Amino acid sequence: MSDQITDRIAKLEKIRELGVDPYGSRFTDVTANAAIAAAAEKLTIESGQILDAGPETTFRAAGRVTLHRIFGNLMFMTVRDRTGDLQFGLSKKMVTEGWKVAKLLDLGDIVGVEGTLGRTKTGELTLWCTSLTLLSKALRPPPEKFHGLTDVEARYRRRYVDLFANPESRDVFIKRAKIIDYARAVLHRRGFLEVETPVLQPIYGGAAARPFTTHHNTLDMDLFLRISPELYLKRCLVGGLERVYEFSRNFRNEGISPRHNPEFTLLELYQAYGDYHDMMDVCEDFIAGAARDVIGTNKIMFGDQEIDYTTPWPRMKYVDLFAEHVGFPLTDIAKVRQRARELKLEETKMDDAVVVNALFEHHVEPKLVNPTFVIDYPAPICPLTKRDPADPNFALRFELFINRMEIGNAYSELNDPAVQRETFSNQLRGEGDETMAVMDEDYVEALEYGMPPAGGLGIGIDRVVMLLTGSKSIRDVILFPLQRGQGPGT
RNA sequence: GCCUCGCUAGCUCAGUUGGCAGAGCAGCUGACUCUUAAUCAGCGGGUCCAAGGUUCGAGUCCUUGGCGGGGCACCA
Numbered sequence: 271m272s273d274q275i276t277d278r279i280a281k282l283e284k285i286r287e288l289g290v291d292p293y294g295s296r297f298t299d300v301t302a303n304a305a306i307a308a309a310a311e312k313l314t315i316e317s318g319q320i321l322d323a324g325p326e327t328t329f330r331a332a333g334r335v336t337l338h339r340i341f342g343n344l345m346f347m348t349v350r351d352r353t354g355d356l357q358f359g360l361s362k363k364m365v366t367e368g369w370k371v372a373k374l375l376d377l378g379d380i381v382g383v384e385g386t387l388g389r390t391k392t393g394e395l396t397l398w399c400t401s402l403t404l405l406s407k408a409l410r411p412p413p414e415k416f417h418g419l420t421d422v423e424a425r426y427r428r429r430y431v432d433l434f435a436n437p438e439s440r441d442v443f444i445k446r447a448k449i450i451d452y453a454r455a456v457l458h459r460r461g462f463l464e465v466e467t468p469v470l471q472p473i474y475g476g477a478a479a480r481p482f483t484t485h486h487n488t489l490d491m492d493l494f495l496r497i498s499p500e501l502y503l504k505r506c507l508v509g510g511l512e513r514v515y516e517f518s519r520n521f522r523n524e525g526i527s528p529r530h531n532p533e534f535t536l537l538e539l540y541q542a543y544g545d546y547h548d549m550m551d552v553c554e555d556f557i558a559g560a561a562r563d564v565i566g567t568n569k570i571m572f573g574d575q576e577i578d579y580t581t582p583w584p585r586m587k588y589v590d591l592f593a594e595h596v597g598f599p600l601t602d603i604a605k606v607r608q609r610a611r612e613l614k615l616e617e618t619k620m621d622d623a624v625v626v627n628a629l630f631e632h633h634v635e636p637k638l639v640n641p642t643f644v645i646d647y648p649a650p651i652c653p654l655t656k657r658d659p660a661d662p663n664f665a666l667r668f669e670l671f672i673n674r675m676e677i678g679n680a681y682s683e684l685n686d687p688a689v690q691r692e693t694f695s696n697q698l699r700g701e702g703d704e705t706m707a708v709m710d711e712d713y714v715e716a717l718e719y720g721m722p723p724a725g726g727l728g729i730g731i732d733r734v735v736m737l738l739t740g741s742k743s744i745r746d747v748i749l750f751p752l753q754r755g756q757g758p759g760t
Numbered sequence: 761g762c763c764u765c766g767c768u769a770g771c772u773c774a775g776u777u778g779g780c781a782g783a784g785c786a787g788c789u790g791a792c793u794c795u796u797a798a799u800c801a802g803c804g805g806g807u808c809c810a811a812g813g814u815u816c817g818a819g820u821c822c823u824u825g826g827c828g829g830g831g832c833a834c835c836a
Contacts, residue, residue: 273805274770274787318794337796344793361793377786390794414771414785416797421771423828435771479835524835525761534836669836676836730836743829755827 274411281374282407288370292407297382301329304353310387310395320388320398331356331397332382332405334434335375337415345372346396349381350434358383359396368402377415378408426751439746445564446735446747450517452560453537453731456552462513462539467502469495469519473710476500476654479522482532495521500654500726501713503540504683507724508716515539517731528743529675532752535731540683544725546666549680550643552727553670554581557641557677557734565738572673572740575639583641588630589664591644595634600626600648623650638671653693655681656723670729672737680727687717 285292301309306329313321321327333351340346343362348355358381362369375381382405385397413419418436425432425439432439454464472491474481476498484493499518506514518536526532541548561568561579568579592600600606603622610617610625613632617625626648638644645668649657652665670678684690694709735747745751 277787337798339795339798340792341795341798342792344795346795346798348796357796359794363793390796392794392796394794394796396794411770411786414797416785417772419771421767421828423767424771426828477836520836522835525833527835528830530835536836679836728836733836753828 275409278376278407278409278411281376282409285371285374285404285407290371290404292404294382294403294405297330297332297403297405299330300332300382302353303331303333303349303351303356306331306356306387306397307354307395313387315387315389315395317389317393318391321386323386323400328384328386329397330382330384331358333380334408335377335379335381336412336434338375338377343369346390347375347381349383350437352440354437357390357394357396358385359388359390359398360402361398365399365402368399371404372402375404376408376411378410378412379404380406380408423753426745427753429749442735442739442741442747443749445739448564449560449735449738450731452564453556453729456556456559457515457539460513460541460552462515462541463511465503465506465511465514465516467496467499467506467516467518469521471496471502473708474498475708475710475713477520477522480524482521482523497522498536498728499538500728501710503538504721504724504726505713505716507540507542507683508719508721512542512722513540526752528745529733529736531732531744531748534744534748537729537731538727540724540726542722542724545682545723546645546668546680546725546727549678549725549727550583550585550668550670553643553678553680553729554583556729557672557738558583560734561738570738570740572737573742575673577673577737578640583643583670585643585645585668587646588644588648589646591634592626592630595637596629600629621650623648627651635671635676636674639673641670641672641677643668643670650696652681653696654684654690656684656686657689675733675737676730677733677737678727678729680725683721683724683726685717685721685723687714690714690717 282292309326313327315321331349331351333349335347336350336355337348338345345360347358349358360372365372382403383397383399384401385399388396388398390396413431413435419425419432433443470484470493472493474494474497477500479497481494481497484495485491486493496518497520499516503514503516516538518538519533520536521533523532524530539552558568558579558581561570570577570579589600596609598605606622606625606629607617609629615625615628620628646658646664647667649663649665652667655665655667658664658666666682668680669676691714694714732744732747735741736744739747741747
C-alpha cells in the first residue's frame, strides 16, 4: 500500500475522532457551480469584496476538490462539479468549527459547503464558506493536477478517474448524451415510436457479421446476441406501428480497431410508406442539426481535416463514383477482376458483385470526406433491399460516408416475400462463412402477411459522436470499452 | 490471428556506450489570511510489466509471456 493511501487513512481516522463522518449523506439545496457563476454575473462585486449574506448571494455547493492552496489560516480550493470549476475560500475565522476538518482535506475529497459570493483581490469569483461538510474522503490520490490522466490504458480501465480528472473527456460524454437526445427529438417530431426488440435472438440477421453465442439453461436453447435489430423492427411495420426506432446495442464478434468496438450503438428506424429518400432527409436533419445545435457549428475539425456538414449533402450514384475513381465501368468484369488481382485480393473465391464492392471500398470510400450519400448499390450485395424497378441489377440502397467512414446505411425495404425468400437462399461467395443471408422463416412469413413499403435506416451513433466531438478512437466515445484480462478466468 | 511501438515513484515523464534509480507534480514537516499549475525551506517514496538468459555487472542486450497504442486482416 502506498504512503499516500496510508496518510489518507490516518487523516480519515482523525476526522472520525473529531466526531465527523468522513462519508457524508444527503446534501440538499445545492446550486451547480455554473449556475452560481451565472448568478454572480448579475451582481456587482468589487475585487476584495465579500457580499453580505442573503438569498441572492449565499449558496450551497458541492463537488470534488481538484486544487488547493493554503496560507496558514486561509485556504483556497478549486472545486469541480458536473458543470465546471469554482473557487471556494475558507478562512479559520469564518469556519471555526470546520477548520479542523478543512486542514485534513486532500485533493480528490468531495465536499459540500455553504458560502457567500465575493471576489479576491485579484478579482477571482470566490464562494467564501461559512460551513464545510466532508461528503466523501478520497483514499487514493487523483492524477497529476496539470497533465491529468493521459495514459490511454488507464483512461479506459479507470474511466471514473478520467471523467473527473479530464474535463474534456467528461464533455465528450455529455455531448454524446445531447446528440442522442437530439436524435430522439428529430424522430418524435416526425412521429416515430421508440420500441425495444430482442437482444437475445434464436436466429441472427440484418447484417453480415459473426455473432456472439450464448445459452439459455432452462430452455436449453442456444441464442445469439443481436448483430442488428432490423428483422424485428420490420416485423413492427407488419404489425402496423408504421414509424419505429430503436437505439440498438449490437454485438459483433470481430476485430477491435479505432473504429470498431465489439458492442456498439446503432440507431435504427423504419418509416412505412416512405423510401430511402426519406431516410436521407432524416440523416441530414439529425447529423447536420446536431452539429449546429449541440456542437454549435456546421464545420467541425476531425484531426487536420475540416468537415462541412452544411446541407444538402451530395447524392452520388454508386455506378458513377465507381467509374470516376476506379477508371472503368463496374460492368467490365474482366477489368474488375484484373484490378482485384493487382490488389492481391482472392478474387477467384468471390462473386462478381463482391469483387466490385471490394474495389469500391479500396478506391472510392477513401475519397469521401465531406458527408456524401452513395446511392443505388449492386443488387446482389443487398439481400434486404427493394430492387430498382427501372434496373433490377441495382437496389434502392444508400450508404452515408463522412470522413471516409461508413456512418449510415439505408434501404427502400424489400417487402416482396418471394424475392426475400430467394435472396435468403442465395448465399454470396466471398462474404465470409456467416453472412446476413441466414434464412429466417418466421420473418418471411411476416412479410407474407404484408409489410407496407418503407424506408429503413441505420446510423452508427458511436461514429457520429466521434465525428462531432473530434474523437479519433471509438473508445473515446464509449464509457467503458472492452479491455482484455479483467475477468475471473484471466 | 499477423506486423510494429510502448510499459520506470500515486500521476506526468527523463534515464547517455551495460557501471550507485532521477525530475516535476502529488505526499510528509515547517513558514505564510487574497492564492489560482501559489511560493519558500527541509524530508520520505521504486517488484524499472513478469519470468528466464547473456554478463564481473542489466531499467538498458537476448528469449518467452502479459497488458496497451497504431497498422494489416475481419468488419459497420
